[in-house]
Amino acid sequence: MARSVYLTSVGSGGGKSMIALGLAELLSRQVERIGVFRPLVPSTGPDHIIALLSERYRVDITPSDLAGATYAEATALVSNGRREELISRVVQRYRAVEQQCAAVVVVGSDFADSSDGAPSRELAFNARLATEFGSVVVPVVDGYGQSPEAIAAAARGAYFDLVDLGATVLAVIANRVPEPMTLPELPVPAYAIPEVPSVSAPTVAEVAAALGATLLAGDEAALGRDVLDYVVGAAHVPTLLEHLTDGCLVITPGDRDDLLVASSAAHVAGQVSVAGLVLTLGEQPDPRALRLFEGLNTGLAVLSVASDSYDTVAASSRIEGRPSAANARKVEAALGAFEANVDTDDLARRLAVSRSKRVTPLMFEYDLIDRARTRRRHLVLPEGTEERILRAAEILLRRGVADLTLLGNPDDVARRTRELGVDIAGAAVADPATSPLREEFAQAYAELRAHRGVTVELAHDIVAQPNYFGTMMVWAGHADGMVSGATHTTAATIRPAFEIIKNLPGVSVASSVFFMLLADRVLVYGDCAVNRDPDAAQLADIAISSADTAARFGIEPRVAMLSYSTGSSGAGEDVEKVAEATALVRQRRPELAVEGPIQYDAAIDPAVAAMKLPGSAVAGRATVFIFPDLNTGNNTYKAVQRSAGAVAVGPVMQGLRRPVNDLSRGATVPDIVNTVAITAIQAAALAEAS
Known part of the structure; x- marks a missing residue:
C-alpha cells in the first residue's frame, strides 16, 4: 500500500500545481490527514506549492519542515561529492512528515533537460528519492506548444525512463495539451489534460505585482479577474473597439482618456468583457474622465505604470498564472480540469490508500463534491443575480458538481456576471415572469392549493416569485432540487416546499439538520431550524430522518435523544416526551443505535458516559444529537459554532419528497457550494429509492 505519490516533471514547467492539487483532493477524501513534501525548494521566499496545499488541506506542519533542502544547499553538497549525504538528509526529513x-x-524538483537525450541527472535524482520514500510516481509531461506526436513520445519516454531507473509508475499525465488528444497505450493509465486558460492566465493582481503598478481604481474582485489577452490602445476609438476581446487587458497611454472611457463603456454595454486597464508612461487620466469611469460601475481595475506600452506588453506576456490559496477561482478551475480528464476512481484504487473509518471535517467537505459529481443532478438557484450565488455557480460548474438553472432576468444575470468577472457558461437562465412554464405552473399550483381558495389568477402571480417558480420546477421534474435563502428568509424558502412538494410517505414532519464540522469529527444536530416543539411521534420521525441523513453522508449514526435528564435520573413531562420518542425509534428501527433520555455531556464524553450510562453503545460516542425542541437546538448549535469554532453546514432539510435546502443569509460562497452538493446527493438518493 503506497503512502505517498511522487510527482516529477518531464520538461520544464508542466503545471505540477494542478496535478498536485488533483491528487491531494483525491487523497483528502480517503484519509484523515494528508501531508505535502518537496525535496528541493528555492533558497529564498516561500514555495508556492507548499503554501497552496498546506492552506487548502490544513497541513499544520511548519513549512520549513515540509522541504528536504534548498537548491543552494543541494548544489553545494553535490559539487563537493556529497550526493549521498543530500539523499540521506532529504529522506530523513521526508520520514518525519510521513510519520x-x-x-x-511529494512534488519533485523542476526538471533540467538533458543535452544528450539520456535521462537527466535530475530525473534520476527524483526516481531515486521516490524509491527511497516508497512512493509511486506520476510523471507530468508539459504539452504546452507541443505537437501531439512530441507529447506522445515524451509520455512513452517518461514511463520507460522511470521504470529503467527502478521507479514504480502509477500513471502518466500530460498537461496543457492541444485538444483533442489521446495518449499512447502504456502499461499504466495515461491521461491528457487540455490547456485551461483560466488556470494558466495571470490575474490582474498578478500583472499589477509583476509590473509594480499603482492601483488607481478597482477593488479585490476587480484584481481577481483573469487576463486572457492583451490589447494595446493607440489608435482611435472605433479601431480599438474592433480589437477588444473577452478577458483582454487594455494597455494604453495614461493620457488617452477617450480609450479609457470607450473600453469601459463597451464593457458595461455588454459588447465585451474586459479584464482591466493599464495606463502607461506614468501619465494620469483627467480627473473628469476618471470620475466618469467610476460612475459607470464597471467593476474593473485601472492600473498605472511608468513604462511605455511596448515594454509593458512585453513584461506582461511573460507572466504566467498559477493556482494559489488566495485565488479560489483558479484552484477550482484546476481541480475541475483534473477531475474532468482523469479517472479519479481508478487512480484511487491504484493508490490503494486505506480509507479512514472516521469522517473528519476535511474528508466530509471534499467528499461532498466527489459524490455529487459522480451522480450529477440538475438544481435550480432562484437568486440568480446575487453575487455569492454567481461565484458559487462558477465553482460548481467548473467542478462538474451539478447542472444549474439560475432564475432571474437574463439581461440582469448577464450584466452581473460581467461586473463580477465570473464565468457561468453552461448554466441555464430562466425568468419566472416571462417563462413559458409560468402558465403551466399557475394551473398546477391552483389545483394543488384549491382547498385554500387559490384561483388560477392568484396562482399566476404567486408562481412568478422565484422561490415558488423554483419549487414548481422541482415538483414538475424540470429540476431535481432547489437551494435558496442567500437573500430570502427561511420561511420564504421552505414554505413553498411544504405547500407543493410535501413530505415523504410515512414521515409525519419534515425537519432539518446541521452538519457540525468540529476540529476532529463531524456531528449531526437536529432539529435546529424548523419544528418549534415536536411531540413524541414527531421527535421520533426527526431522529430517524436524521440518522438516515447521517448514514447517507458517510457518518455512522449513533443517536442521542437529548434531555436535561440521563436515563431514569429525572422526571417530568419533557423527559417523558423524550423517553416515549426513544421507545418509538427503537420500535420502528430496532437496528438503529439510539439512547435516551440522555444529557449532552453523557452523549459526547466517554468519561461522563462511563459514570452515567456504563455499557451503552451510544453514550460517549454519539454522532447524531436530537434536541427536544427548537429553542434548545438552535441555541446549542450556535453556542457550539461560536465557542468551539465549528463550521455549521445547513440547515439541511429532510423528509421531503424532493430536496429543497435553505441558506443562511450570511452564507459564504463555500457554504453555498457545500449546500448545493448536499442537495445533489439527496436528490440522487431519493431518485434511487423511488
Whole structure:
C-alpha cells in the first residue's frame, strides 16, 4: 500500500500545481490527514506549492519542515561529492512528515533537460528519492506548444525512463495539451489534460505585482479577474473597439482618456468583457474622465505604470498564472480540469490508500463534491443575480458538481456576471415572469392549493416569485432540487416546499439538520431550524430522518435523544416526551443505535458516559444529537459554532419528497457550494429509492 505519490516533471514547467492539487483532493477524501513534501525548494521566499496545499488541506506542519533542502544547499553538497549525504538528509526529513500523515503528496524538483537525450541527472535524482520514500510516481509531461506526436513520445519516454531507473509508475499525465488528444497505450493509465486558460492566465493582481503598478481604481474582485489577452490602445476609438476581446487587458497611454472611457463603456454595454486597464508612461487620466469611469460601475481595475506600452506588453506576456490559496477561482478551475480528464476512481484504487473509518471535517467537505459529481443532478438557484450565488455557480460548474438553472432576468444575470468577472457558461437562465412554464405552473399550483381558495389568477402571480417558480420546477421534474435563502428568509424558502412538494410517505414532519464540522469529527444536530416543539411521534420521525441523513453522508449514526435528564435520573413531562420518542425509534428501527433520555455531556464524553450510562453503545460516542425542541437546538448549535469554532453546514432539510435546502443569509460562497452538493446527493438518493 503506497503512502505517498511522487510527482516529477518531464520538461520544464508542466503545471505540477494542478496535478498536485488533483491528487491531494483525491487523497483528502480517503484519509484523515494528508501531508505535502518537496525535496528541493528555492533558497529564498516561500514555495508556492507548499503554501497552496498546506492552506487548502490544513497541513499544520511548519513549512520549513515540509522541504528536504534548498537548491543552494543541494548544489553545494553535490559539487563537493556529497550526493549521498543530500539523499540521506532529504529522506530523513521526508520520514518525519510521513510519520505525521496518513498519505503524502511529494512534488519533485523542476526538471533540467538533458543535452544528450539520456535521462537527466535530475530525473534520476527524483526516481531515486521516490524509491527511497516508497512512493509511486506520476510523471507530468508539459504539452504546452507541443505537437501531439512530441507529447506522445515524451509520455512513452517518461514511463520507460522511470521504470529503467527502478521507479514504480502509477500513471502518466500530460498537461496543457492541444485538444483533442489521446495518449499512447502504456502499461499504466495515461491521461491528457487540455490547456485551461483560466488556470494558466495571470490575474490582474498578478500583472499589477509583476509590473509594480499603482492601483488607481478597482477593488479585490476587480484584481481577481483573469487576463486572457492583451490589447494595446493607440489608435482611435472605433479601431480599438474592433480589437477588444473577452478577458483582454487594455494597455494604453495614461493620457488617452477617450480609450479609457470607450473600453469601459463597451464593457458595461455588454459588447465585451474586459479584464482591466493599464495606463502607461506614468501619465494620469483627467480627473473628469476618471470620475466618469467610476460612475459607470464597471467593476474593473485601472492600473498605472511608468513604462511605455511596448515594454509593458512585453513584461506582461511573460507572466504566467498559477493556482494559489488566495485565488479560489483558479484552484477550482484546476481541480475541475483534473477531475474532468482523469479517472479519479481508478487512480484511487491504484493508490490503494486505506480509507479512514472516521469522517473528519476535511474528508466530509471534499467528499461532498466527489459524490455529487459522480451522480450529477440538475438544481435550480432562484437568486440568480446575487453575487455569492454567481461565484458559487462558477465553482460548481467548473467542478462538474451539478447542472444549474439560475432564475432571474437574463439581461440582469448577464450584466452581473460581467461586473463580477465570473464565468457561468453552461448554466441555464430562466425568468419566472416571462417563462413559458409560468402558465403551466399557475394551473398546477391552483389545483394543488384549491382547498385554500387559490384561483388560477392568484396562482399566476404567486408562481412568478422565484422561490415558488423554483419549487414548481422541482415538483414538475424540470429540476431535481432547489437551494435558496442567500437573500430570502427561511420561511420564504421552505414554505413553498411544504405547500407543493410535501413530505415523504410515512414521515409525519419534515425537519432539518446541521452538519457540525468540529476540529476532529463531524456531528449531526437536529432539529435546529424548523419544528418549534415536536411531540413524541414527531421527535421520533426527526431522529430517524436524521440518522438516515447521517448514514447517507458517510457518518455512522449513533443517536442521542437529548434531555436535561440521563436515563431514569429525572422526571417530568419533557423527559417523558423524550423517553416515549426513544421507545418509538427503537420500535420502528430496532437496528438503529439510539439512547435516551440522555444529557449532552453523557452523549459526547466517554468519561461522563462511563459514570452515567456504563455499557451503552451510544453514550460517549454519539454522532447524531436530537434536541427536544427548537429553542434548545438552535441555541446549542450556535453556542457550539461560536465557542468551539465549528463550521455549521445547513440547515439541511429532510423528509421531503424532493430536496429543497435553505441558506443562511450570511452564507459564504463555500457554504453555498457545500449546500448545493448536499442537495445533489439527496436528490440522487431519493431518485434511487423511488
